[in-house]
Amino acid sequence: MPTPAPPPRPVRVAIVGTGAVARVGHLPALLAIAAEQPLEIVAAVDRDATAAEAFRAEAGIGAAYTDLTAMLAERRPDLVVLCTPPRFHREQTVAALRAGAWVWCEKPPCPSLADFDAIEAAEDPECGGPYAAIVFQHRFGSGADHVGRLLSSGALGRPLVAHCQTTWYRDRAYYAVPWRGRWDSEGGGPAMGHGIHQMDLLLDLLGPWEEIRAMAGRLVHDVETEDVSTALVRFAGGTLATVVNSVLSPDEVSRIRIDCEHATVELTHLYGHRNADWRITPAPGTPPGRVARWRDFGADVPSSHEAQLRGLLADLRAGRRPRGSGADGRKSLELVTALYKAAFTGGSVRAGDIGPDDPYYHALHGDAPGWAPGPGGTPASSTDTMPATGTTTEITA
Secondary structure, eight states: OOOOOOOOOOOEEEOOSSSSIIIIIIHHHHHHHHSSEEEEEEEOSSSSHHHHHHHHHHHTSSSSOOOOOHHHHOOSEEEEEOOOOGGGHHHHHHHHHTTTTTEEESSSSSSOOHHHHHHHOOOOGGGGGOEEEEGGGOOSSSHHHHHHHHHTTTTTTTTTEEEEEEEOOOOHHHHTTTTTTHHHHOOOSHHHHHHHHHHHHHHHHHOOOEEEEEEESSSSSSSSSSEEEEEEEEESSEEEEEEEEEEEEEEEEEEEEEEEEEEEEEEESSSOOGGGGEEEEEEEEHHHHHHHHTTOSOOOOOHHHHHHHHHHHHHHTOOOOOTTTTHHOOOOEEEEEHHHHHHHHSSSSTOOOOOOSSSHHHTTTTTTTTOOOOOTSSSOOOSOOOOSOOOOOOOOO
């Protein structure tokens, strides 16, 4: 009688940054999956020792640290979940990759394309990883999967017109926190920190973009970054799209609408979506049976950290590149970067235009007059600076 195969070794996970997004998004997803498959949370890291220990005790995690380097050496995790400010993502991700750990990094991915490319260069695709993936949970779930299949198969006809809207509201108290509204710490305004989720989903559904024109403004808040932007985007397939990102909108909504030859697809939600948040409106004369198939989304799997994490863990075990990493993760940051360049220069930007000799490759403000932080900009506070591979904290959108 053949000897049964030994059970798979648990995936060892470390959480870096123990603030709200770790508690509300990542920890529940990890615990839900750990109840079904071999997974162990072996460490929590935060620059605040009290916060790290409280998180460890609450979640039943193996150990608490205030230093990332020490944790990587002592706990040797398979996966590092980064819930830290964007300006630390490059150094922390590279450190984890060099220690042999995969990385799942909260958005915004990092402050520049230069940072992203440095992260990708530290991956090891020849050995099946480690890889670094970005948290883009809105492109996961049954609704996005179903609509993606309808569009890619041509069932709805060619996508012609699209609208991508992230119109949220953030008051003056929100921007009273010292790191908010600054290029170096928040990584950008609503285009980068808020609208990137819907823009990423739009790209996932429609494919490559070709050209963008944009405007940006500071209409209310006294910040370095913008508080509103609008853009026109042409996709490779010919689709024309409008994009609006705002933190000035009391009636908050996240919305994507795609008008195809045979139907309109619309998603309306705020911070996450279910099957019921999608609507498909057929063109007149469409056979009812066809419409019924289009509207059959199957079992409801909400967009969530858990939905993305399940796929990431499967990829980790198989040693294959996960969604949201490499070129697939870079495309959303490239579009955001191009939006800023188009807005600040007044010209159009084409995909692939922004390379290492372009100032926008190194900083989203591109050293543009009136947008780049000057010598008199807001100084970093003593509690807002730390070694990127040392202690950590978290920034939420």
